[in-house]
Amino acid sequence: MTALLPDRDLATVPTVATKRRRRKADLGIRVLIVASSVLVAIGAAIPLIAVMATAFAPNALPRYAEFFTSQVDLTILRNTLVLGALVGLCGTALGFLFAFVQARLDVPGKKILHVIAMMPIVSPPFAVATATVVLYGRRGVISNGIFGIEYDIYGLDGLVFVLSMSLFPVAYLGLLGMLRGLDPALEEAAMNMGASRWKILRTLILPLIAPGLVAPFLLLFVEAIADLANPLVLGGDYTVLASRAYLAVTGEYDLTSASVYCVILLVPSLAMYFGQRWWLNRKVRTTITGKPSGSVHLMTGWGRWPIYGLAVFIAAIIVSLYGTVIVGSVTKVFGVDNTLTLEYLKEVVAGVGVEAVLDTLTFAAIATPIAGVVGLVIAWLVVRHLRRTAWLLDLGGTLGVAVPGTVLGIGFVLAYRPDRYIGDFEVFPSLVGGSALAAGAVSIVLAYVVRSIPAGQRTAIGALSQLHPYIEQASTDLGASPVQTFRFVTLPLIRPALLTGLSYSFARSMTSVSTIVLLVTPETKIITSQVLSAASTGRYGVAFAYCTVLTAIVLAGFGLIRLVVGAGASLHRTAKTERQKEQ
Structure with a gap:
C-alpha cells in the first residue's frame, strides 16, 4: 500500500535536514575563520601593533623631528627610495625579457633558460652578493684578474645589480603567466590585418599586460627596500633604512629608534603594496572567457636573435655567479x-x-x-x-x-x-x-x-x-x-x-x-x-x-x-x- 503525504510534510522533512547540515557547515566555517584570524593576529597583527605602539610612545615622538632635520637620516631615506626604484625597473625589465623569450620567440634552449631564471628562487638572497664580491670586487676574479680593474662593487651599483639578479624571477613568473594567458586570437587578428611584430608588441601586448608590468615593479620595490642581508654584505657606506633599523637593535640596543625607522620604512612599503592592489583592481583586462582560441605564432625572423642573445648573456652571468658558489665551496680560496x-x-x-x-x-x-x-x-x-x-x-x-x-x-x-x-x-x-x-x-x-x-x-x-x-x-x-x-x-x-x-x-x-x-x-x-x-x-x-x-x-x-x-x-x-x- 502506498501512503501519500501532504505537501507540507514533504517540505518539512528536507527542510529540517537542510537546517541541520547548514548549522554544521556554519560551525565548520566559523572554526576556520577563527583559526585563520588567530594565526594572522598572533603572527602579523600583534607584532605590527607592538612596533606602532613603541614608535608613537611619548618618548619616541622627538625622534621623528630629529630624523627629518638630520641630513644623515634624510640621506638614508633617499638611499632607500632610490634603491627600490632602480631595482624595480631593472628587475621588471629582466623579467619581461626572459618571459618574452619563453612565450613569443622560436629559439632553442628555452627549458635551460627557464631553469637558469629560476635559480635565484632556490638560493639564499645573499648568495649572489657573496659571489659578486669574489668575481667583481676590488680583487675580483673577473674584474681584477681578467680586466685588471679594481672596481669598487660596494654601494648602490652593486646592490642594484645583486638585487635585480636575485629578485627578477618574481617578475618573470608573473609576466610569463600573463603572456601565456593572452588570447592568441587577438594577435592572429592583428597579424592578418598586416601589423608587424613590433607594432603588435607596442599596441596590443604591452597594454594588455600593463598590470603585469606595474605589479612586479611595485613588488620588487617593496622587496628591495625591505632587504637586509644584501645591504649588510654589499652596502658599504650606502646605508638604507632596513640595515639602519637592524643596527639600532643589535649594535645600539635602541628599540625606540629602531621602531621609528620601521614606521618610516612602512610608509613606502605599504603605499607601494596597496598601490599595486589598487592598480590590479582598477581595470579588468579579460582576454580569455573559456578555452583560449587560436594558436600562438612564435617570432621566427632575424629580430629574435638580438633579444635571445641578450637573454643568453644575462643567463651566462647568472650561471657564473652560482657556479662561483658551487666551485667556491670545494676550493680553498677561489681565484x-x-x-x-x-x-x-x-x-x-x-x-x-x-x-x-x-x-x-x-x-x-x-x-x-x-x-x-x-x-x-x-x-x-x-x-x-x-x-x-x-x-x-x-x-x-x-x-x-x-x-x-x-x-x-x-x-x-x-x-x-x-x-x-x-x-x-x-x-x-x-x-x-x-x-x-x-x-x-x-x-x-x-x-x-x-x-x-x-x-x-x-x-x-x-x-x-x-x-x-x-x-x-x-x-x-x-x-x-x-x-x-x-x-x-x-x-x-x-x-x-x-x-x-x-x-x-x-x-x-x-x-x-x-x-x-x-x-x-x-x-x-x-x-x-x-x-x-x-x-x-x-x-x-x-x-x-x-x-x-x-x-x-x-x-x-x-x-x-x-x-x-x-x-x-x-x-x-x-x-x-x-x-x-x-x-
Missing part, C-alpha cells in the same frame, strides 16, 4: 688558491654546521604545510564565504609580504620577548630570546608561516576566481558540507595553487633572513644566519658551502612537493614553426 678541498662542505654537513642544517630543515618542514594550507583556506573564505569582512581577512593574510621582514622581526622582539603575567600567573610565555619557549623555535616557525602565507593565498584567490561557484554549489546541493566540498571538489581543481604555495613556502622558509636573524638563539641555529656571519667575516668558502647545501635541499624539497601534490595541466596550444616541424 687565489684553487686547490680542491672538501673541508668547507664537511664543516657544514658533518661538523659544526650540521645543527644549523637540521634545525632549518625541521622548522621549514613544520612551517611549509601550515602556510600552504592556511593560505588556501584564507583564499577560500575570502572568495566564497565572507562578504563584508573579506577584505579584512585578506589584508591580514597578506601582511607577511606587505610588512618588511625587518619590521616584522623587530615586532616579534617587542611583542613576545617578555613573559606576560596576570597577577602571579604566567599567561603567555616568552617566544623570543634565550629563555624563550622551545628556545625560540616557536617564534621562528611562526615567522616562517606568516611570511609564506601570502604567496599561496594570492595564487589560490586567482585560481578560485576562475572557478565557477556552481561547481561547488552542485556538491553542497547533493548534501556535502562546505568543508567536504573544499576538500574533495575545490582542492583538486586548484591543485596548481597548492603546489605554488607549498613550493614558495618551503623556499622562503629555508632562505629567509631579515625576520629570522633577530629571532635566533644559541640553541636554535639557522643556515641563513650562519651564511651571513661567515660572509661578514670574509669566510667565503664556508658561506659558499652553506649556500650549496641549502640550494640542494630546496631543490630536493621542490621535487618531493611536486611528487606528492602533482602538477597542473596546460590549456594552451602553440602553432608549430617550420623549425619545430623539421624536428
Whole structure:
C-alpha cells in the first residue's frame, strides 16, 4: 500500500535536514575563520601593533623631528627610495625579457633558460652578493684578474645589480603567466590585418599586460627596500633604512629608534603594496572567457636573435655567479688558491654546521604545510564565504609580504620577548630570546608561516576566481558540507595553487633572513644566519658551502612537493614553426 503525504510534510522533512547540515557547515566555517584570524593576529597583527605602539610612545615622538632635520637620516631615506626604484625597473625589465623569450620567440634552449631564471628562487638572497664580491670586487676574479680593474662593487651599483639578479624571477613568473594567458586570437587578428611584430608588441601586448608590468615593479620595490642581508654584505657606506633599523637593535640596543625607522620604512612599503592592489583592481583586462582560441605564432625572423642573445648573456652571468658558489665551496680560496678541498662542505654537513642544517630543515618542514594550507583556506573564505569582512581577512593574510621582514622581526622582539603575567600567573610565555619557549623555535616557525602565507593565498584567490561557484554549489546541493566540498571538489581543481604555495613556502622558509636573524638563539641555529656571519667575516668558502647545501635541499624539497601534490595541466596550444616541424 502506498501512503501519500501532504505537501507540507514533504517540505518539512528536507527542510529540517537542510537546517541541520547548514548549522554544521556554519560551525565548520566559523572554526576556520577563527583559526585563520588567530594565526594572522598572533603572527602579523600583534607584532605590527607592538612596533606602532613603541614608535608613537611619548618618548619616541622627538625622534621623528630629529630624523627629518638630520641630513644623515634624510640621506638614508633617499638611499632607500632610490634603491627600490632602480631595482624595480631593472628587475621588471629582466623579467619581461626572459618571459618574452619563453612565450613569443622560436629559439632553442628555452627549458635551460627557464631553469637558469629560476635559480635565484632556490638560493639564499645573499648568495649572489657573496659571489659578486669574489668575481667583481676590488680583487675580483673577473674584474681584477681578467680586466685588471679594481672596481669598487660596494654601494648602490652593486646592490642594484645583486638585487635585480636575485629578485627578477618574481617578475618573470608573473609576466610569463600573463603572456601565456593572452588570447592568441587577438594577435592572429592583428597579424592578418598586416601589423608587424613590433607594432603588435607596442599596441596590443604591452597594454594588455600593463598590470603585469606595474605589479612586479611595485613588488620588487617593496622587496628591495625591505632587504637586509644584501645591504649588510654589499652596502658599504650606502646605508638604507632596513640595515639602519637592524643596527639600532643589535649594535645600539635602541628599540625606540629602531621602531621609528620601521614606521618610516612602512610608509613606502605599504603605499607601494596597496598601490599595486589598487592598480590590479582598477581595470579588468579579460582576454580569455573559456578555452583560449587560436594558436600562438612564435617570432621566427632575424629580430629574435638580438633579444635571445641578450637573454643568453644575462643567463651566462647568472650561471657564473652560482657556479662561483658551487666551485667556491670545494676550493680553498677561489681565484687565489684553487686547490680542491672538501673541508668547507664537511664543516657544514658533518661538523659544526650540521645543527644549523637540521634545525632549518625541521622548522621549514613544520612551517611549509601550515602556510600552504592556511593560505588556501584564507583564499577560500575570502572568495566564497565572507562578504563584508573579506577584505579584512585578506589584508591580514597578506601582511607577511606587505610588512618588511625587518619590521616584522623587530615586532616579534617587542611583542613576545617578555613573559606576560596576570597577577602571579604566567599567561603567555616568552617566544623570543634565550629563555624563550622551545628556545625560540616557536617564534621562528611562526615567522616562517606568516611570511609564506601570502604567496599561496594570492595564487589560490586567482585560481578560485576562475572557478565557477556552481561547481561547488552542485556538491553542497547533493548534501556535502562546505568543508567536504573544499576538500574533495575545490582542492583538486586548484591543485596548481597548492603546489605554488607549498613550493614558495618551503623556499622562503629555508632562505629567509631579515625576520629570522633577530629571532635566533644559541640553541636554535639557522643556515641563513650562519651564511651571513661567515660572509661578514670574509669566510667565503664556508658561506659558499652553506649556500650549496641549502640550494640542494630546496631543490630536493621542490621535487618531493611536486611528487606528492602533482602538477597542473596546460590549456594552451602553440602553432608549430617550420623549425619545430623539421624536428
